[in-house]
Amino acid sequence: MNARPVSERVSWLGAVDWDRRLFDSLIPLPDGTSYNAYLVRGSEKVALLDSVDPSMRAVLEAQLAAVPRVDYVVSHHAEQDHSGAIPMVLERYPQAQVLATPKGRALLMEQLGLSAERIRAVQDGERLSLGDRTLEFLHTPWVHWPETMVSYLREEGTLFSCDFLGSHIAQSGLYVEDEGQVLEAAKRYYAEIMQPFRKSIAKHLVRLEGFDLRLVAPSHGPLHARPALILDAYRAWATGAPKNLAVVAYTSMHGSTRAMVERLVRSLGAKGVGVQVFDLAVTDIGKLAMALVDAATLVVGTPTVLGGPHPGAAYAALLANALRPKARWLSVIGSYGWGGKAVEQLAALVPNLEVEVLSPVLCKGPAGGAELEALDRLAGEVAARHAALAEGGAAQKL
Numbered sequence: 001m002n003a004r005p006v007s008e009r010v011s012w013l014g015a016v017d018w019d020r021r022l023f024d025s026l027i028p029l030p031d032g033t034s035y036n037a038y039l040v041r042g043s044e045k046v047a048l049l050d051s052v053d054p055s056m057r058a059v060l061e062a063q064l065a066a067v068p069r070v071d072y073v074v075s076h077h078a079e080q081d082h083s084g085a086i087p088m089v090l091e092r093y094p095q096a097q098v099l100a101t102p103k104g105r106a107l108l109m110e111q112l113g114l115s116a117e118r119i120r121a122v123q124d125g126e127r128l129s130l131g132d133r134t135l136e137f138l139h140t141p142w143v144h145w146p147e148t149m150v151s152y153l154r155e156e157g158t159l160f161s162c163d164f165l166g167s168h169i170a171q172s173g174l175y176v177e178d179e180g181q182v183l184e185a186a187k188r189y190y191a192e193i194m195q196p197f198r199k200s201i202a203k204h205l206v207r208l209e210g211f212d213l214r215l216v217a218p219s220h221g222p223l224h225a226r227p228a229l230i231l232d233a234y235r236a237w238a239t240g241a242p243k244n245l246a247v248v249a250y251t252s253m254h255g256s257t258r259a260m261v262e263r264l265v266r267s268l269g270a271k272g273v274g275v276q277v278f279d280l281a282v283t284d285i286g287k288l289a290m291a292l293v294d295a296a297t298l299v300v301g302t303p304t305v306l307g308g309p310h311p312g313a314a315y316a317a318l319l320a321n322a323l324r325p326k327a328r329w330l331s332v333i334g335s336y337g338w339g340g341k342a343v344e345q346l347a348a349l350v351p352n353l354e355v356e357v358l359s360p361v362l363c364k365g366p367a368g369g370a371e372l373e374a375l376d377r378l379a380g381e382v383a384a385r386h387a388a389l390a391e392g393g394a395a396q397k398l
Contacts, residue, residue, distance in 0.1 A: 003063045004174050006038070006217065007156055009133055013037040013048075013063045015056035018170045027192050028286045031185055032170030035081055036219045038160055039067060040153060042130020047072040048096075049151060049160050050219055051085035060085055064092060072128065074135070075100040075119075076162035077148045078107035082219055087112055099128070101139055103147035122149075138207070140164060142200040144193050157214030163193065164204070165230045167221030176222045179229055185221060186230060190237050191289035196324045198238040205235055242296035242326045244386045246273050249288060250301025251280040251312035256335035256366045261301045263372055264333060264361075267379035273297075273386055280312040285319060292325040296389060297382050298355070300346055304336035308345045317349040324352050329385055331358040331378055335365060358382065 004012045014036045021029050035052035037060060048070045052060045064070075070093040075083045078100070086108070090096055100108055102121040108114045122128070124139035136152040143164045151160040159165075167186035176182045194201060208231070216224035216231075224230050246268055252258035261277065268275050276291045292298065298320060302313030309317070313334075320327075330353060332343045343360045358381050363371040 001059055001063070003039070003066070006158075006174070006215075006223070009041050010153070010156065010158065011039045011041075012174055012217075012223075013039055013060060014052050015059040016170045016172075017053075017056065023168065027168075028284055029168050030284075030286075031168065031181075033168040033220050034170055034222075036217065036221075038217060039070075040130060040133055040135065042133035044129070044131030045071040047074055047128070047130060047135060048089060049074045050076055050082045050162070051089055053081040054084040057085045057088055061088060061092070064089070069093070070096045071130075072096060073098045074137075074151055074160075075104055075108060076150060076160070076219065077145060078104050078111055079145065080111075082162065083108060083112060087114065090114070090118055099137070101137075101141075101147045101149050103141075104149070107145075107147050124149075127154075138204075140200075140204050142197045143204060144197050152211060157212045159208070159211070159213050159216050159227070161216055161218045163219055164201075165216050165224070165234060166218030169221045171222055174223055175225050176229070182222060183229070183233055186233060187237065187290050187293065188286045189220070190234065191293050191323070192286055195237075195289065195293060196322060198324070198326070201234065201238045205231065205238065237293050241389065242328060243294040244272070244274050244390060245291070245295045246275050246297040246299060246382055246386075247278070247288070247291045247295040247327075248275060248299045248301060249278045249280055249283075249313070249316045250299075250334075251303070251310045252301070253303045253305075253310070256363075257301045257303050257333070260333050260335065260361065260363070260367050260371070260375060263367070264299065264375045264379055267376045268382060271379055271383035273379070273383050278316075280316055288316070288319070289323055292320060292323055292327065295325065295327050296386055297329040297331070297358075298325075298327045298353075299331045299333060299378075299382075302332065302334040302342055302346070304334065304340040304342050307340040309334075309342040313342075313346065314349060317346050321350040321352045327353065327355055328389065329358050329382065330355040331382075332360040333362070333375065333378070335363055335367070337364070356385075358385075 038049040169185035
């Protein structure tokens with residue numbers, strides 16, 4: 001794969017990974033991904049922004065064969081898929097200096113074995129002159145590691161945003177081609193990776209409002225020639241109010257919990273609540289994470305296994321706790337054989353969620369008349385709270 005021009009002085013380097021289907025042995029990649037590096041050539045100095053995943057090192061090495069000189073290597077993020085090939089770059093360009101945040105400098109030394117002499121820490125807001133091009137470094141801690149930063153090419157209005165504003169998607173073109181497809185991939189990326197840091201992201205979005213952004217060039221996925229597309233989406237995901245949506249994530253062993261879920265979903269729908277249902281035995285966890293971005297309520301459905309929640313339901317609770325969505329309400333429904341503490345144990349698994357726990361509905365064996373009525377009451381509780389949330393949002397807009 002050859003380098004591609006972005007502008008007269010900027011080139012895309014990197015690799016498109018069409019076949020990768022799992023990231024960090026956890027995150028599904030249904031559309032593959034890309035590892036984007038960028039070469040910025042000033043009239044006096046040349047900077048390489050990031051590298052590639054070590055699995056694609058040979059691709060970057062071949063592209064650099066046509067680059068006689070690199071003075072700076074900017075490491076926006078120390079994770080392997082961005083910085084894993086930096087040792088190769090430094091071997092190729094012995095005069096090059098790595099630039100990173102102070103925390104990034106320490107991580108690169110620890111994780112990649114880079115020597116202290118080859119890395120210089122840059123400060124937040126520091127500018128680097130390449131001659132007729134200037135890079136400005138903006139620290140963006142906790143997007144999504146503590147050492148991350150982005151670079152702004154002032155003369156061209158280009159933001160090299162690293163993981164921020166990116167998407168796991170492989171495509172042949174350099175820029176966004178299908179906005180709907182890219183937004184879905186970007187939402188999945190946000191949901192799985194960025195969602196736990198939405199409060200930090202909100203602050204960084206405000207800061208970016210002071211910049212003339214004409215192009216967003218992330219480290220994964222296509223470039224945004226219309227930055228408003230991804231910036232507006234991030235504002236909605238990170239700072240917008242939850243929607244009138246209940247996510248019901250469940251597993252069922254003998255059908256009793258499934259029947260309860262079906263009753264609750266019908267009742268919620270009849271009361272005007274949007275619902276997304278996920279069978280945890282077969283679901284794509286990325287889709288569940290995406291739904292949690294918008295949901296106001298999470299309902300976990302679980303049978304009881306050895307006195308506690310089914311491991312699948314426990315996993316869903318742990319996932320929600322890690323992602324820290326904006327949901328306001330949580331409930332548990334399910335069936336048991338002789339007894340247990342599924343509700344208490346699930347509640348203990350979500351200490352990071354700022355939610356009100358609504359009345360759980362548990363029953364011994366299949367749900368009968370009383371339990372079915374309780375599910376309808378739970379649906380009514382959810383609908384009432386969603387309505388109040390919507391009214392509160394409308395009042396704030398006024």
